Amino acid sequence: MKSRDVFSYSFSAIKLRKLRAGLTTLGVVIGIAAIVALLSITQGLQATITEQLQTSFATDTLIVSAGGGLGAGIGGRTGADSGFRLLINYTQMINGLSPNITTSIAIIQRAGFIKSGNITRVTTIVGVDFAEYSDIYSSTFVNETGNIPLIPTNETVVVGKRISDPWKNATLFCSADDDVEIKWTNATVIPAKNETHTGHVAAVLKEIGGFGVGPSDFSVYIPISKAQSFFGTDECDMIIVKLKNDDKAMIDSVSEAIKEAFSNEASVTSATAVLNILSSVFSVIELFLAGIAAISLLVAGIGIMNIMIVSLMERTREIGILKALGMKSRTVLLVFLSESVIIGLIGAAIGIASGWVLANVVARVFRGGGGVFMGGNQAATGAGAVGMTITPVLTPTVFLGALVFGVGVSVIFALYPAWRASKLKPVEALRYE
Amino acid sequence: MAAIVQAVNLKKTYMLGKVPVNALRGVNLKVESGDFLAVLGPSGSGKSTLLNLIGALDKPTEGKMLIEGVDVSTLSDNQLADLRRRVGFVFQFFNLIPRFTAKENVELSMSIADMSRAERRKQAEDLLETVGLKERMNHKPAELSGGEQQRVAIARALANTPRFLLMDEPTGNIDSKTANEIMGLIKRINDEKDVTIIMVTHDQRLASQAKKTVQMVDGVITREVVN
Numbered sequence: 001m002k003s004r005d006v007f008s009y010s011f012s013a014i015k016l017r018k019l020r021a022g023l024t025t026l027g028v029v030i031g032i033a034a035i036v037a038l039l040s041i042t043q044g045l046q047a048t049i050t051e052q053l054q055t056s057f058a059t060d061t062l063i064v065s066a067g068g069g070l071g072a073g074i075g076g077r078t079g080a081d082s083g084f085r086l087l088i089n090y091t092q093m094i095n096g097l098s099p100n101i102t103t104s105i106a107i108i109q110r111a112g113f114i115k116s117g118n119i120t121r122v123t124t125i126v127g128v129d130f131a132e133y134s135d136i137y138s139s140t141f142v143n144e145t146g147n148i149p150l151i152p153t154n155e156t157v158v159v160g161k162r163i164s165d166p167w168k169n170a171t172l173f174c175s176a177d178d179d180v181e182i183k184w185t186n187a188t189v190i191p192a193k194n195e196t197h198t199g200h201v202a203a204v205l206k207e208i209g210g211f212g213v214g215p216s217d218f219s220v221y222i223p224i225s226k227a228q229s230f231f232g233t234d235e236c237d238m239i240i241v242k243l244k245n246d247d248k249a250m251i252d253s254v255s256e257a258i259k260e261a262f263s264n265e266a267s268v269t270s271a272t273a274v275l276n277i278l279s280s281v282f283s284v285i286e287l288f289l290a291g292i293a294a295i296s297l298l299v300a301g302i303g304i305m306n307i308m309i310v311s312l313m314e315r316t317r318e319i320g321i322l323k324a325l326g327m328k329s330r331t332v333l334l335v336f337l338s339e340s341v342i343i344g345l346i347g348a349a350i351g352i353a354s355g356w357v358l359a360n361v362v363a364r365v366f367r368g369g370g371g372v373f374m375g376g377n378q379a380a381t382g383a384g385a386v387g388m389t390i391t392p393v394l395t396p397t398v399f400l401g402a403l404v405f406g407v408g409v410s411v412i413f414a415l416y417p418a419w420r421a422s423k424l425k426p427v428e429a430l431r432y433e
Numbered sequence: 434m435a436a437i438v439q440a441v442n443l444k445k446t447y448m449l450g451k452v453p454v455n456a457l458r459g460v461n462l463k464v465e466s467g468d469f470l471a472v473l474g475p476s477g478s479g480k481s482t483l484l485n486l487i488g489a490l491d492k493p494t495e496g497k498m499l500i501e502g503v504d505v506s507t508l509s510d511n512q513l514a515d516l517r518r519r520v521g522f523v524f525q526f527f528n529l530i531p532r533f534t535a536k537e538n539v540e541l542s543m544s545i546a547d548m549s550r551a552e553r554r555k556q557a558e559d560l561l562e563t564v565g566l567k568e569r570m571n572h573k574p575a576e577l578s579g580g581e582q583q584r585v586a587i588a589r590a591l592a593n594t595p596r597f598l599l600m601d602e603p604t605g606n607i608d609s610k611t612a613n614e615i616m617g618l619i620k621r622i623n624d625e626k627d628v629t630i631i632m633v634t635h636d637q638r639l640a641s642q643a644k645k646t647v648q649m650v651d652g653v654i655t656r657e658v659v660n
Contacts, residue, residue, distance in 0.1 A: 325542040326518030
């Protein structure tokens with residue numbers, strides 16, 4: 001029997017039991033849709049985060065922090081268990097370590113509050129050298145209103161877009177030329193002491209979006225010298241090292257040189273390393289989510305097997321007729337497997353389309369609801385949500401994988417009933433009532 | 434004349450649960466090309482079992498079943514399937530595929546034999562015309578009478594130009610008037626198309642219309658009559 005005739009025969013059998021075939025296919029549709037939706041959203045999220053990291057986290061920079069790695073560094077306080085302290089004036093020493101280093105700047109940051117009028121908001125207070133910070137983050141540390149002074153006074157304050165306009169409407173919390181109060185709680189003394197500094201907003205930054213270790217929409221920036229006195233420390237949370245370019249070999253050699261200079265007590269993190277970690281984390285998440293979704297497909301597979309066995313019993317006499325007419329056992333097997341291939345193909349195709357629609361609906365809902373709640377740093381997380389636009393990604397791998405998986409599961413679960421059908425003896429099958 | 438079918442001391446034993454049933458107990462039979470043989474016998478005499486063995490639907494327990502000189506018991510499953518394509522079966526209960534039209538049912542056996550679509554369409558139309566169903570070829574079995582369904586089954590049995598037709602009570606499920614028409618058709622096929630026919634029946638009147646009759650009782654042939 002020709003392949004086309006086998007498929008045509010199988011299709012006629014499916015058409016005869018439309019509702020049953022429809023419900024069986026629905027199982028595959030749900031399984032595949034779940035896989036496609038979860039993977040497209042996860043991959044879209046990964047793409048968005050990676051893109052935003054690459055934007056805000058300049059790839060030609062290294063971040064030096066005191067032990068504990070980047071996580072501890074951006075958390076606010078340095079977390080070296082060994083007692084190692086990363087001092088602000090280490091920047092000069094770092095600058096001399098390699099000719100590939102263009103410059104380096106120290107950053108001090110604390111969770112705190114900003115008060116304008118009668119309203120107080122949570123924020124991250126960041127002390128930086130405005131001139132060098134502008135140089136490193138030339139695309140993100142950019143003023144929207146006012147001016148960022150390269151030689152600031154002690155009172156100079158630059159605020160992120162979401163500090164100035166937290167509600168995303170015409171009501172501003174503060175704007176350029178406003179006086180604001182900046183507060184933080186010094187918990188290193190007993191009893192804890194509230195420190196207040198009155199500053200003058202020199203500029204409001206352009207909206208950055210996303211998150212990273214660079215400038216944030218939710219931070220308040222003060223000169224590094226003021227931060228030293230305000231926070232009462234000569235220690236910094238991290239030192240950003242700007243390199244001549246983002247060549248991987250150079251990044252590695254400079255990283256090693258810095259680690260050696262600090263006797264391996266400082267952590268050196270590059271954007272590439274963070275992206276790699278992120279990629280690994282997302283791979284695990286994808287695998288986990290796809291695994292959960294795959295369970296529903298396995299349930300669908302068991303449904304297919306069940307239906308096929310019922311179909312086999314109902315069609316035993318038909319199989320007897322086919323064999324009496326000269327159909328070979330192999331062809332009977334193919335007839336049954338073709339039915340599962342058709343169900344798998346239709347289920348997978350509808351499942352992929354539904355999954356894609358579902359992913360887009362979910363992405364739209366998230367967008368409409370103010371974005372994914374992922375803060376740039378601790379304080380920013382507390383301050384509010386970063387509006388993140390997730391664009392679901394349906395890669396050819398996911399598309400083909402879902403198709404193959406849908407058809408594969410259908411065929412695997414149909415193997416046993418198909419094999420049983422092929423092994424029926426014609427005389428017994430013809431006698432079957 | 435050469436024997437197209439030859440049974441030599443043919444025995445078939447079934448297991449009915451744990452009880453062995455000797456359906457055939459040493460049948461010797463020779464059918465020559467162009468014959469119209471009626472196998473007559475009461476229910477349980479083993480005539481359908483004999484027909485199944487002649488049609489390569491089953492293998493004998495003992496003895497030889499030679500089809501065109503080839504012993505069926507030596508053939509593999511695939512070879513048996515190939516052999517069945519050269520045999521036309523007509524069953525008492527028609528055994529048509531209910532979802533297919535008359536034409537599609539006739540086409541099915543040709544499709545199994547790998548015939549091209551255009552060729553089998555034409556052949557199916559010609560065969561349905563031969564059995565007098567040209568006007569009803571696009572009807573499904575449920576829309577056809579018993580006699581019409583049996584005509585479709587005969588057309589299907591003739592589809593792959595078989596050397597012989599095996600008929601198991603072909604008129605057992607239709608009224609006597611239609612049964613006569615069907616018998617007329619069967620005789621015409623035997624005469625005009627020179628197709629050998631082996632028909633199983635318990636009806637003495639029908640058996641007498643064949644060229645030769647064998648009587649079966651308790652798994653053996655007890656009498657052979659040339660009509």
